[in-house]
Amino acid sequence: MLTRIDHIGIACFDLDKTVDFYRATYGFEVFHTEVNEEQGVREAMLRINGTDDGGASYIQLLEPVREDSTVAKWLDKNGEGVHHIAFGTADVDTDSEEIRGRGVRVLYDEPRRGSMDSRITFLHPKDCHGVLTELVTAAASHTSEYSSATTSH
Ligand code: MC0
Numbered sequence: 001m002l003t004r005i006d007h008i009g010i011a012c013f014d015l016d017k018t019v020d021f022y023r024a025t026y027g028f029e030v031f032h033t034e035v036n037e038e039q040g041v042r043e044a045m046l047r048i049n050g051t052d053d054g055g056a057s058y059i060q061l062l063e064p065v066r067e068d069s070t071v072a073k074w075l076d077k078n079g080e081g082v083h084h085i086a087f088g089t090a091d092v093d094t095d096s097e098e099i100r101g102r103g104v105r106v107l108y109d110e111p112r113r114g115s116m117d118s119r120i121t122f123l124h125p126k127d128c129h130g131v132l133t134e135l136v137t138a139a140a141s142h143t144s145e146y147s148s149a150t151t152s153h
Helices: 015-026 070-078 092-101 140-151
Strands: 002-011 030-036 041-050 056-064 081-089 119-123 133-137
Touching (some): 002 070, 002 133, 015 041, 056 070, 056 081, 070 081, 092 119, 092 133
Parallel strands (some): 002 056
Antiparallel strands (some): 030 041, 041 056
16 A cells, blocks of 8 residues: 655756755755665655654655666756656555556566665556656665654654
8 A cells, every 4th residue: 555655756967966955945954865876876865754654755866877877868858857756655566566457567577676775666657647656665674763763752
């Protein structure tokens, strides 16, 4: 079951400058950064809020690290902007198979590694009314980190 917005992915040309914009304009701070070589991106996760299923919601800023990455290709065509949305689920395997059974193309046979050791897959934008859609199961460590933070309040 999809229970939350995990993140909104925003493609940018210059990650550091874009992070500066989000910090100066909205006061959002970077929660996590990494390079995902498989996906060809350098990314910053700006944590917006925790959610009651133990996950969280983020803005994900994405800068390509290779000319042949999907984000580089998308930036060439569209310029900067919203690249995808991601829904959070406790079970990306089951949900992606159910959605595949409804006739939507799921891009990976098995979920792959996403930000912060999450497990991710994507749905083809042409089957989702023009929106590249990602499904995410957060790593258990991040889920428990949030749970313990909320139970202490
Ligand atoms: C492409 N299209 C999109 C789109 N990307 N539409 C909406 N949003 C997007 N982001 C459209 C194109 O405009 C085109 O439409 C058609 O889809 C085919 O696109 P293409 O430019 O020819 O590119 P393809 O077919 O080679 O690849 C598109 C595809 C690819 C969605 C399969 O981008 C993909 O595999 N994406 C999933 C992986 C990904 O995006 N990784 C980066 C984020 P027309 O009408 O012109 O035919 S990694 C990430 O986010 C991780 C780190 C995480 O969250 O943890």
